[in-house]
Amino acid sequence: MIIPRISSRSLITSKTKDSISGHRPSDAKGVFMYRSLIIDDEKPVQIAISKLGHFSYYGIESPHYAINGKDGLSAMREFHPDIVFVDMSMPVMDGCTFLQKAHQEFPNSQYIVVSGYDDFSYAQHALRNGACDYLLKPVDEENLNCAIEKAVKAINPNVSFNSSASDGNAAHTTPDEIITVIKAYLESNYCTNIHISMFAEKYFFSQEYLNKLFKNKYGFTIYEYVLKLRMERAAELLLQPDHKITDIARRLGYTDNHYFSKAFKNYYHISPTQYRSSHVKTPS
Numbered sequence: 001m002i003i004p005r006i007s008s009r010s011l012i013t014s015k016t017k018d019s020i021s022g023h024r025p026s027d028a029k030g031v032f033m034y035r036s037l038i039i040d041d042e043k044p045v046q047i048a049i050s051k052l053g054h055f056s057y058y059g060i061e062s063p064h065y066a067i068n069g070k071d072g073l074s075a076m077r078e079f080h081p082d083i084v085f086v087d088m089s090m091p092v093m094d095g096c097t098f099l100q101k102a103h104q105e106f107p108n109s110q111y112i113v114v115s116g117y118d119d120f121s122y123a124q125h126a127l128r129n130g131a132c133d134y135l136l137k138p139v140d141e142e143n144l145n146c147a148i149e150k151a152v153k154a155i156n157p158n159v160s161f162n163s164s165a166s167d168g169n170a171a172h173t174t175p176d177e178i179i180t181v182i183k184a185y186l187e188s189n190y191c192t193n194i195h196i197s198m199f200a201e202k203y204f205f206s207q208e209y210l211n212k213l214f215k216n217k218y219g220f221t222i223y224e225y226v227l228k229l230r231m232e233r234a235a236e237l238l239l240q241p242d243h244k245i246t247d248i249a250r251r252l253g254y255t256d257n258h259y260f261s262k263a264f265k266n267y268y269h270i271s272p273t274q275y276r277s278s279h280v281k282t283p284s
Helices: 017-019 043-052 069-079 095-105 120-128 142-154 175-189 198-205 207-218 221-240 245-251 257-268 272-279
Strands: 036-039 064-066 083-087 108-115 131-137
Touching: 036 069, 036 221, 043 142, 064 069, 064 207, 069 083, 069 095, 069 120, 083 095, 083 142, 095 108, 095 120, 108 120, 120 131, 131 142, 175 198, 175 207, 175 257, 198 221, 207 221, 221 245, 221 257, 221 272, 245 257, 245 272, 257 272
Parallel strands: 036 064, 036 083, 083 108, 108 131
Antiparallel strands: none
């Protein structure tokens, strides 16, 4: 599925032209694994975080932006960032309210608060509502990157970084580490358009070898695992009558509803409509 870009008329922007196409941007050394969002109404702070943060080193694509909590929530619903930087004092919706709503709706995202408030009550509130770190302005490069590394490791505990590496590459050196990283990526992005070639190019392995490694470790090829994730999520969504089947298909990355229905039937040996009818009781 192509991830739709947020309208240019909104207050949310992206630094990367590649994001418009829906494909995660990549540098000459490989693909990025995580999405990020900076929510702050101060442009200099947005720039400071984006410049001081070692995003490519930690496998994070160039950040998207929002200027208040309300626009931040819209951005999260649009492209589901893995790591979110948020200010506490903003117009329309402040950071406290944003964290309460966002953490409830997106509990797997990691939230880093970047605030001008040196007040324990704000930090306490942030941590209680899902923040993994609380940084004070002005942003310090070392503290910022420590927080980013902490967030990435919370997403993928098996990831490791080489502190001596200065070229922005995460040191995923062994085949087992590589396969673990790929699995984590699939679990966060199975609704998007995934090609094994992007992993092959990043890690300098053939697609066949990566599939073999993945199947040996997890019992599925990469595409089989993506299908498994999609079908299990489809079954969950079908239990909610307010979700139309066409919307479920689109949400899971299928532009063709017929193709989605065929894939679902091949997997469960029953059509999506039949699955819903047999599992959801209609009110009498």
